[in-house]
Amino acid sequence: MxxxxxVLRILAIPALSVFAPHMLAAEVVQANSHLSSDHEISAHWGxxxxxxxxxxxxxxxxxxxxxxxRVDVDGIAPDQLANAGPNGALGPIxxxxxxxxxxxxxxxxxxxxxxATETGLRLEVTDWxxxxxxxxxxxxxxxAFVVQ
Numbered sequence: 286m287x288x289x290x291x292v293l294r295i296l297a298i299p300a301l302s303v304f305a306p307h308m309l310a311a312e313v314v315q316a317n318s319h320l321s322s323d324h325e326i327s328a329h330w331g332x333x334x335x336x337x338x339x340x341x342x343x344x345x346x347x348x349x350x351x352x353x354x355r356v357d358v359d360g361i362a363p364d365q366l367a368n369a370g371p372n373g374a375l376g377p378i379x380x381x382x383x384x385x386x387x388x389x390x391x392x393x394x395x396x397x398x399x400x401a402t403e404t405g406l407r408l409e410v411t412d413w414x415x416x417x418x419x420x421x422x423x424x425x426x427x428x429a430f431v432v433q
Contacts (some may be wrong), residue, residue, distance in 0.1 A: 311345040313352060318342075320358065336360030336405065349428045354397065354410040363399050363406045375419060378408050391421030393431050 320338035338358035344351050356378070366377035370392070378399070381392040397410035415428040 311347050311350075313343050313345055315341075315343045320356070338405070344432060346432050349415045349432050351410055351413045351415055353412075354395070354408070356408040357402065358406050358408075359402075359404040361405050363401050366399070366406075370419070379419075381420070388424070389421075389426070389430075391418035391426050391431055393418045 318340045320336075320340055322335055322337070336358050337360060338356060340356045341353070342351070342355075343353040367373075368377050369375040369379065374394075375392055376394050378397070379392055379394045382390060393415070395408070395410060396413055397408050400407050400409075415432060417428050418426055418431050421430075
């Protein structure tokens, strides 16, 4: 009987090393959102664009990895985009919180691929380890703060 227990223990070690990474996978948070130009920030800026869209995001909060982001926008073509911020440093697509200029205000620039669609554009980002926000890091805000 002792001999059988030893064999089982030896067999269990390789099995754990194969299956353990799957059991330790980070939590992924998923969200979907409708996009429009009538939200508070666009209204405040007097946006004249009537574009709408959908966004889907999958992020690992514990690692700060943006696994997938897809933004489909109807009503704006890629050639209509303009870089924002001082000297265009924020790029054409970014997100931020509100109120602008508040102590916790940040602007997170986004990498990714922008492509034309029949009715507008699509932005896709995959497996991006989020950087500290371009606006906000001077006050100590980090990528972890943006994720939360």
